[in-house]
Amino acid sequence: MLRRKIENIYRLGVKELWSLWRDPVMLVLILFVFTFAVYSSASSAPETLNNAPIAIVDEDQSQLSQRIVSAFYPPEFTPPIMIDQSQVDAGMDAGDYTFALIIPPNFQRNVLAGRRAEIQLNTDATRMTQAFTGSGYVQQIVMGEINEFVQRYRGSNAPAVELALRARFNPSLDKSWFGGLTQIINQIAMLSIILSGAALIREREHGTIEHLLVMPVTPAEIMLAKVWSMGLVVLVAAALSLNIVVRGALGVPVAGSLGLFFAGAALVLFATTSLGIFMATIARNMPQFGMLTVLTLMPLQMLSGGSTPFESMPVAVQTVMQAAPTTHFVKLGGAILFRGAGIDVVWPQFLALTVIGLVLFAFSLARFRKTISRMA
Template sequence: MTRFLRNSLTLARKEWISLLRDVFMLGFVVYSFTFSVYSQATGISHELHNAAIAIVDEDRSTLSQRLASSFHGPEFQTPAMIGHAEVDPAMDSARYTFVLDIPPNFQADVLAGRSPAIQLLIDATAMMQAGIGAGTIQGIVDDEVGRFVRREAEGTAAPVSLQVRVAYNEALDTKWFTGTMSVVSNVTMLAVLLAGAALIREREHGTLEHLLVMPVRPAEIMAAKVLANGAVILVLTLVALYAVLRGLLSVPLAGSVPLFLAGTALYLFFATALGIFLGTVARSMPQLGLLFILIVLPMNMLSGGFTPLESEPDWLQTAMQLSPSTHFVAFAQAILFRGAGFDVVWPRFAATAGIGALFFAWSLARFRRHLASFR
């Protein structure tokens, strides 16, 4: 065991020196955990913000004026009051994302209980704002009409009062979620790429044959690559959490960062082994890139990081339980968002470690056969 650790650490040092000399790869890895995280968190917003809206007011009543004054920032721009003839040209030229058409006699029909219809035209080329905005506008209209009717009929209370309490992200700030999950996603992608590229780089440079004549075993070579590349990802994850998320984005990390890093280390045991496995299959970096697209990207997308796992078909949810990436995302969200402790996440830790150990053994067997082909 002492010899195993000594040889593995020595080979890991060689891996770190090799990475430091590869300026492009080093820059790419650092970029992925700094500027890339910041740009993903701030570049795409899932909230309705500054949406252009116009109103066709055919009623000219107190209620229609109240509706028009209900749309304001930061969700909406100041509504433009337009006529019917301007609607089609304005929508065709993308001047407005939403056009609300209030029909004649709207207030009178509401007070008479006749349930009049308001037409909402949406430019769905702005897909994200279109989907969110439709629900927001529906809520604003329902709220204003409800308050107007209750004021006209004094003493009549609403039959149901819905009290909403938002947990874990009270401000509904997109960058809290997007920034954190981009770090989690990059852990998987960079761990696989670094480990796979390290093996292919050695084969292309001819240094893999040099290792075969040294008194080291395949397990020591693979352990060194797992240790070296996993340590790099772990350090950069820590930088991303404190410098980017907490420092630049002011994202509160609810749980224990050391606990999250411990779970990440368990997961990197699997992710780097996957990278080495793909490195034994691919014969060049372009082939590694193609395998990455076929295997790692779907695994990342289906792990529940950006869309809920529950939205997938039942059979796919069951299949994804065999992927450590699913358990990694689950305990990362539990720790960083909800402040969960080890007593909550230990089943996910155990699943990640167990599946990772099995895959490491499989990758090691493949790696041994790969080295044997050079002899």
């Protein structure tokens, strides 16, 4: 009896894989989210400064002003464009550069004499993210060059206390390390919900669900087949993306065990595929399922700790999101991939994912049985 159930689950799962293979839209979606979406998200993070155009008006033509000009270079800024005072407004209006730094005459002389020295920074605030982040960068760079120049000129002694900054797990502070791996984690949850839900709705729209009702299979076998088949597709795609795109194209090192990470991914796939099937039983067609997916994925991705630190959210949100599988998967994935954690560290997340997965599967199975009974 058990052997027959396992064979039914296996054969129904193979049927799901063949149905997915004949769906070019879903195949393109899988290819896109695990290649281009991962690469672009890792290499172009909007919250960081990257190739911001800057122009400089150097009316002082001094050693200090030249030091300031040479301090701006890629990847944070493009090589500075040297312009005249009369070109500032026109260039800002045309959007040719985000920042325009004006160094007035006698700037170095005033600095060395201890007199009030002013420098003007014009910022195009319509480019809000770059303007906010870049203004701080510019101020830090300018003040750093001024302080270093003054110390060398006056021959002052070095401070008795020196601050040594050590960045762990990402010593080069490369944003692609975080962006690439986090995107893999987010895409696993997103794609598993879409594939499992779309598989059920596709059968309902094509009329093949009625064929299953007359076969000697149970709702649990049908649902388990969808869970393992769609979960396997996402797991294989994620493994290829992690090794080819993240580790290969982006050159991001992985600190921990990939086997342990994908074991956690299998648990979260069990939960999210069950959630996708539950949503598909509520939606009547694919457009409705798409709307439900948007309403579900947005809070899952934004409030699970993958985009912003989980600890910075309100306590009420943190409490509610403990019931989301993605919250524990983000913690698990970050601990393993970034910090090289073992099972002794991430076992609470494994346990939480197991419980959440069983609860979601039970709810989805009950809803699935009810839906099938209505169709019968």
